[in-house]
Amino acid sequence: MPARLDLKALAPVAVLVLLCLVIWAFSPNFVSINNLIRILNQAAIPMVLVMGATFVILMGSIDLSVEGILSLCAVVTAALVMNPVSADLASLSAPVAAMVDANIGFLAIPVAILAGGLLGFVNGVVHVRLKVPSFMATLGIGFACLGIATAALGGFPVRISDRAFRQITLGRELFNVPNGVWLALAAVFVAYVVQEWTRVGRWIYAVGTDEVTARQSGVPVERTRIIVFTLAGLFSGLAGVMAAAQLGQGHALLGQGRLFTTITAVVVGGTALTGGVGSVLNSVVGVLIVVVLTNGMVLMGVETYVQQGVQGLLIIIAVALALDRSQLDVVK
Amino acid sequence: MTAVLELRNATKSFPGVKALDSVSMHIEPNEIVGLIGENGAGKSTLLKVLTGIYQLDEGQVLVNGREQKLRSPRDAFDHGVAMVFQEQSVISTLSVAENIFLGREGEFLVAGLINKAAMNRAARTELAKVRLDIDPATRCAHLSFAQRQMVEIAKALSLDTRIDGDIVILLDEPTSVLEKREVELLFDIVRELKARAAIVFISHRLDEVIDVADRIYVMRDGAVVQEVPASTADVHDLHEHMVGRQLHHEYYRENRQRSELGEVALSVKNLSSKGHFSDISFELQEGEILGIAGVVGSGREDLARCLAGLAPPDSGEVKAAGKVANLTSPRRAVDAGFGFIPSERKVEGLVAPLSVTENMTLPAPHEFTRRGLIRFAHETEVAKRWIDRLRIRTPSPRTPTQSLSGGNQQKVVLSKWRIAGSRIAILDHPTRGVDVGAKEDVYEMVRDMAEDGIAVVLLGDTLEEVIGLSNRILVFKDGRISATFDAAVGSKPDQVDLIANMV
Numbered sequence: 001m002p003a004r005l006d007l008k009a010l011a012p013v014a015v016l017v018l019l020c021l022v023i024w025a026f027s028p029n030f031v032s033i034n035n036l037i038r039i040l041n042q043a044a045i046p047m048v049l050v051m052g053a054t055f056v057i058l059m060g061s062i063d064l065s066v067e068g069i070l071s072l073c074a075v076v077t078a079a080l081v082m083n084p085v086s087a088d089l090a091s092l093s094a095p096v097a098a099m100v101d102a103n104i105g106f107l108a109i110p111v112a113i114l115a116g117g118l119l120g121f122v123n124g125v126v127h128v129r130l131k132v133p134s135f136m137a138t139l140g141i142g143f144a145c146l147g148i149a150t151a152a153l154g155g156f157p158v159r160i161s162d163r164a165f166r167q168i169t170l171g172r173e174l175f176n177v178p179n180g181v182w183l184a185l186a187a188v189f190v191a192y193v194v195q196e197w198t199r200v201g202r203w204i205y206a207v208g209t210d211e212v213t214a215r216q217s218g219v220p221v222e223r224t225r226i227i228v229f230t231l232a233g234l235f236s237g238l239a240g241v242m243a244a245a246q247l248g249q250g251h252a253l254l255g256q257g258r259l260f261t262t263i264t265a266v267v268v269g270g271t272a273l274t275g276g277v278g279s280v281l282n283s284v285v286g287v288l289i290v291v292v293l294t295n296g297m298v299l300m301g302v303e304t305y306v307q308q309g310v311q312g313l314l315i316i317i318a319v320a321l322a323l324d325r326s327q328l329d330v331v332k
Numbered sequence: 333m334t335a336v337l338e339l340r341n342a343t344k345s346f347p348g349v350k351a352l353d354s355v356s357m358h359i360e361p362n363e364i365v366g367l368i369g370e371n372g373a374g375k376s377t378l379l380k381v382l383t384g385i386y387q388l389d390e391g392q393v394l395v396n397g398r399e400q401k402l403r404s405p406r407d408a409f410d411h412g413v414a415m416v417f418q419e420q421s422v423i424s425t426l427s428v429a430e431n432i433f434l435g436r437e438g439e440f441l442v443a444g445l446i447n448k449a450a451m452n453r454a455a456r457t458e459l460a461k462v463r464l465d466i467d468p469a470t471r472c473a474h475l476s477f478a479q480r481q482m483v484e485i486a487k488a489l490s491l492d493t494r495i496d497g498d499i500v501i502l503l504d505e506p507t508s509v510l511e512k513r514e515v516e517l518l519f520d521i522v523r524e525l526k527a528r529a530a531i532v533f534i535s536h537r538l539d540e541v542i543d544v545a546d547r548i549y550v551m552r553d554g555a556v557v558q559e560v561p562a563s564t565a566d567v568h569d570l571h572e573h574m575v576g577r578q579l580h581h582e583y584y585r586e587n588r589q590r591s592e593l594g595e596v597a598l599s600v601k602n603l604s605s606k607g608h609f610s611d612i613s614f615e616l617q618e619g620e621i622l623g624i625a626g627v628v629g630s631g632r633e634d635l636a637r638c639l640a641g642l643a644p645p646d647s648g649e650v651k652a653a654g655k656v657a658n659l660t661s662p663r664r665a666v667d668a669g670f671g672f673i674p675s676e677r678k679v680e681g682l683v684a685p686l687s688v689t690e691n692m693t694l695p696a697p698h699e700f701t702r703r704g705l706i707r708f709a710h711e712t713e714v715a716k717r718w719i720d721r722l723r724i725r726t727p728s729p730r731t732p733t734q735s736l737s738g739g740n741q742q743k744v745v746l747s748k749w750r751i752a753g754s755r756i757a758i759l760d761h762p763t764r765g766v767d768v769g770a771k772e773d774v775y776e777m778v779r780d781m782a783e784d785g786i787a788v789v790l791l792g793d794t795l796e797e798v799i800g801l802s803n804r805i806l807v808f809k810d811g812r813i814s815a816t817f818d819a820a821v822g823s824k825p826d827q828v829d830l831i832a833n834m835v
């Protein structure tokens with residue numbers, strides 16, 4: 001058993017199981033193969049996003065740039081693969097037009113992911129070097145990304161006409177499970193290895209628990225922070241590629257609603273907002289809770305706005321249950 | 333033989349104070365050196381220099397005979413100087429092994445990944461040196477306080493096979509929070525460690541230092557005032573060197589000490605707080621200054637925080653001016669007439685960015701509002717009165733408090749409670765971090781308060797201060813009152829008498 005999985009960490013699993021049983025009782029369709037695959041498919045992109053977000057939150061920071069980076073990377077992806085060149089091309093600025101005109105096929109994947117990494121790196125540098133609180137730095141960068149994504153395309157989406165490219169999430173080569181799900185599992189594997197077996201993984205916990213001690217022990221705190229924000233950017237970039245392939249287009253609003261789901265999933269999974277406590281595995285469970293809940297509400301015919309309300313309550317309940325209030329004097 | 337660690341004419345100044353004044357000392361291989369001194373004597377500055385947190389203004393640090401500039405704790409560590417901090421510094425969410433090798437995981441990397449088995453094996457070797465038989469994969473959150481301390485010592489010891497030359501371990505007040513049995517175990521281990529390392533043992537329990545050390549340095553006012561072999565050291569003698577100068581009657585305004593006291597202002601009966609203090613009973617009269625003496629962890633700080641409403645008691649009764657006081661929140665304590673002047677002035681005593689006036693009127697907002705709006709003119713007028721009365725040096729009543737000097741800030745805190753109408757003042761180290769001149773102002777203010785009939789509970793920064801200011805002194809030991817001394821002018825108790833009851 002991994003060292004960081006203790007009994008308290010199993011509480012979210014119990015919640016997930018309970019939730020599944022309740023939904024099953026109300027709608028037997030819940031356990032059908034098709035529905036389970038649908039759940040996994042819906043969980044794929046959030047799963048990739050929470051990997052980065054978990055590291056950031058474990059460090060006691062927050063990354064609010066998830067939607068912006070995802071959208072911008074989706075736009076980059078869509079622009080770089082085969083797309084129907086529309087008449088609007090002339091109205092775009094020259095470099096953007098050149099990107100849209102280009103078709104580098106699958107090479108667009110690493111390019112978009114690296115673009116995400118670069119944006120994450122900027123997050124980290126702004127946060128660490130300019131000493132801007134992470135929520136403000138990432139909020140600003142995220143908004144800037146949305147702005148760039150909108151302005152570059154004049155507010156229009158770019159469609160992807162390369163069918164083969166779209167197979168990277170839609171294809172079902174293995175056990176009839178969409179490739180996007182396998183990608184998400186690969187992301188979880190990478191994140192888990194980083195967390196458990198690398199120095200950065202160790203330092204994330206050290207910095208999140210007690211930065212002063214970590215520094216005195218020689219942990220390069222600033223470098224750790226920048227690396228973690230870069231990692232988060234890479235994961236957001238991958239999520240952007242996946243979103244572009246899944247929906248067959250790239251545009252500025254592609255990431256809408258992802259930020260809330262991501263942070264809810266991390267927190268519901270049991271990673272503390274105060275830093276130091278939690279794991280990427282917790283967040284896997286957190287994502288499943290959020291997705292299963294949404295799926296269940298759809299099956300039970302709950303209205304969309306009510307669903308949103310329930311999600312909002314969920315995150316507050318999760319934080320309220322997880323906090324040890326006796327230890328807190330000041331809440332900001 | 334070359335000294336493992338040596339300081340030559342080490343000098344370090346901070347604005348207004350010379351924290352280290354040409355200090356020279358040396359630590360030989362396989363030696364336990366005791367370092368004692370009162371608060372503010374320069375011990376902590378010295379430790380911070382040795383661990384690279386501070387850099388010297390003048391003088392040299394020599395490690396194994398060579399001059400070194402220690403730039404950070406990590407740098408010092410890599411040169412073989414490791415500190416075991418008083419406030420523990422293991423990271424609770426990491427395992428024992430992960431803590432021991434934190435920041436030095438490099439030697440266990442295989443293709444970028446940490447070989448956990450190898451790290452745990454290496455940790456086991458280090459843990460054996462401190463006779464700690466626990467699984468290195470255990471998370472530190474699950475360890476007892478004493479075990480964590482051993483983990484820290486093991487972390488320090490992990491250096492001995494990893495660097496050339498001898499290592500030095502600095503133990504800062506390692507016994508202050510340990511049980512008696514744990515202290516004995518620690519001493520056994522420290523004596524064993526002598527074979528591997530030089531040790532600097534900092535404590536204010538003089539008997540312990542004499543017991544465990546080979547040689548003792550006494551510091552006072554930033555300088556080494558005595559160096560003796562432990563075999564010939566004597567508690568009284570050490571203490572005299574530690575305290576140095578005789579009492580100055582004038583310094584503490586003893587001529588203003590009241591002999592006629594008023595009604596009973598505070599009566600505490602069988603007050604207990606689990607794990608902090610138990611069965612505390614005393615009475616305090618108007619105009620009386622009651623000093624409380626005791627070592628760190630004796631429970632006196634906890635009592636002060638309890639009376640301030642910050643940590644409600646488990647049992648017992650507190651009466652203020654004859655009425656039972658409810659101490660479940662700071663607000664209620666303020667309403668009952670308590671005013672708390674905390675030792676962490678910047679954190680708990682002042683809202684630093686707010687103006688002098690705003691700070692002064694913070695606890696008594698009703699008096700300064702009309703229909704919910706602040707009466708600025710009235711507020712400023714009251715503030716001006718107190719600025720004059722306490723001679724607070726501030727450009728204007730609306731100056732942010734953070735731009736005032738420490739002594740003047742402390743006066744703002746005091747006037748805050750005077751304005752709020754507090755009848756019982758709890759002074760928790762009122763002169764900590766205040767320069768010498770401002771200290772006298774604070775003493776003057778304490779006497780003013782007593783003159784106005786305010787009952788004062790004083791936790792002094794030094795014993796000298798407690799003795800000089802108080803009418804009566806309670807000595808705390810292990811959460812209980814171990815002795816009570818009358819301290820009328822002319823028949824003040826001796827510091828040695830107090831210490832005898834403190835340890």
